[in-house]
Amino acid sequence: GVSTGIGVQTDMATPALARFGSDELRNEFLVPAITGDAVFSIAVSEPQAGSDVAGIQTNGVKDGDDYIINGSKMWITNSTQADFFCTLINTSEGQRHKNKSLVIIPSDTPGVSVDKPLKKLGLHSSDTAQIFFDNVRVPQRNRIGEEGMGFIYQMMQFQEERLFAAAASLKGMEHNIQSTIEYTRERETFGKPILKNQVVQFRLAELQTEIEALRALVYDAVEGYIHGKDVLTKASMAKLKSGRLAREVSDSCLQYWGGMGFMWETGITRAYRDSRLGSIGGGSDEVMLGIISKQMGILD
Ligand SMILES: Cc1cc2nc3c(=O)[nH]c(=O)nc-3n(C[C@H](O)[C@H](O)[C@H](O)COP(=O)(O)OP(=O)(O)OC[C@H]3O[C@@H](n4cnc5c(N)ncnc54)[C@H](O)[C@@H]3O)c2cc1C
Incomplete structure (x- = not known):
């Protein structure tokens, strides 16, 4: 359980940021993750889409320089204590492998709520919960790399x-x-x-x-x-x-x-x-x- 929480931080939620994030984004989010000052989650799975990642429904609609994000993520490790969610969302209509982006959503953004920890068969030292996004406004500059490349x-x-x-x-x-x-x-x-x-x-x-x-x-x-x-x-x-x-x-x-x-x-x-x-x-x-x-x- 403990290694799961650490592994999410080091090898699941931050590799794309390290590889494709802008310098500005890495300074803001990756540096505190490496120093241990911030906790990351990876938010991909949804109530209706786990294995079929391309079938996620959470979406971000552009509004000025921001995305307005609505949807929900399920079974998210570290989520009850996370500072940042590396989140896969749909950012356009169209082909489902080309319409997604990875966006960093700070957990204290208005409209983000995290449910109580789920009761699990095992891994009791690792927290897992559902997250909800209700009209969450996040700057588009929080997107990792290119728009539409999130699935890849x-x-x-x-x-x-x-x-x-x-x-x-x-x-x-x-x-x-x-x-x-x-x-x-x-x-x-x-x-x-x-x-x-x-x-x-x-x-x-x-x-x-x-x-x-x-x-x-x-x-x-x-x-x-x-x-x-x-x-x-x-x-x-x-x-x-x-x-x-x-x-x-x-x-x-x-x-x-x-x-x-x-x-x-x-x-x-x-x-x-x-x-x-x-x-x-x-x-x-x-x-x-x-x-x-x-x-x-x-x-x-
Ligand atoms: C404790 C825990 C922690 C998790 N942490 C995270 C996290 O931090 N972030 C995150 O994004 N997700 C997380 N998940 C979600 C996890 O990745 C998904 O549960 C997993 O990908 C399976 O998706 P699903 O549960 O929707 O199963 P489904 O997609 O509903 O599939 C159910 C089962 O059907 C079978 N199946 C599915 N597709 C096929 C197929 N094509 N052919 C044959 N059989 C098939 C498989 O046996 C599969 O287990 C976590 C889950 C748990 C339980």
Whole structure:
């Protein structure tokens, strides 16, 4: 949960600003984000549009030098404490991949309201809430980069989000395996530690192998990203694999904790709940598979 809040700030809400924002915009919004004086959210998803990002309805109508923004954003991480929302909105009519812009909306702008934190299955140390925009007036100079490029910028920004999600999952998964090794080394059944059963050893060894393979993919994709390569396929693969593997690791490990694994206060139980988001947030497994299929040239 804590890493989610930080990751939103560093790798989900600010990469487009860093890459495409004007110097003026970066000084005003990125500098305080880097110094830790301001909290950012990324506001893309809406009640009726999560996977289908191009289907968002929130819009900004030009009025003089401003946009008048109306709409709502759903499931927004950090939103109850955010100073700024990096927000994807429709800024014109027309083709839905070319009519969007990323606009920074300060949370204290009149007409912005944030609902109470949502009750979630996991990630309880990360706040998530719905935001409403009611005739919110924001200067057009708060737009990141060119008008109409918002969808493209957000797709690029998603690449860093997905690499972060995959990278951030690695240590947690290894921690789950380590804590399970320690528990099963102490806990005995039928006169010997649970860990002394080969089936347990082999399962943990296999999961550790999968983590190492994911780490290699993440490192490869991140290296390409740092060198300016298009890592769409590898970032999507890493996100897909990490979401699935995190669920597999937490579920398999929990099994070896027996009844303790079903108790709320046990760490592995928290990992089981928290890891579930990995296959949904930031683009579901199916969305990742769609991107990979498209890159392979096999999408219908
Ligand atoms: C805790 C939490 C934090 C979040 N934080 C943020 C945030 O900070 N900012 C933000 O913008 N959003 C955030 N989200 C939203 C998140 O990105 C979306 O929930 C996610 O993209 C899925 O969208 P949806 O919930 O609308 O699911 P839907 O689009 O309704 O899809 C539901 C399910 O249908 C399946 N599906 C969808 N499309 C297809 C398809 N084409 N083929 C096959 N199956 C498909 C998938 O399994 C998917 O999970 C957060 C969500 C949660 C739960």
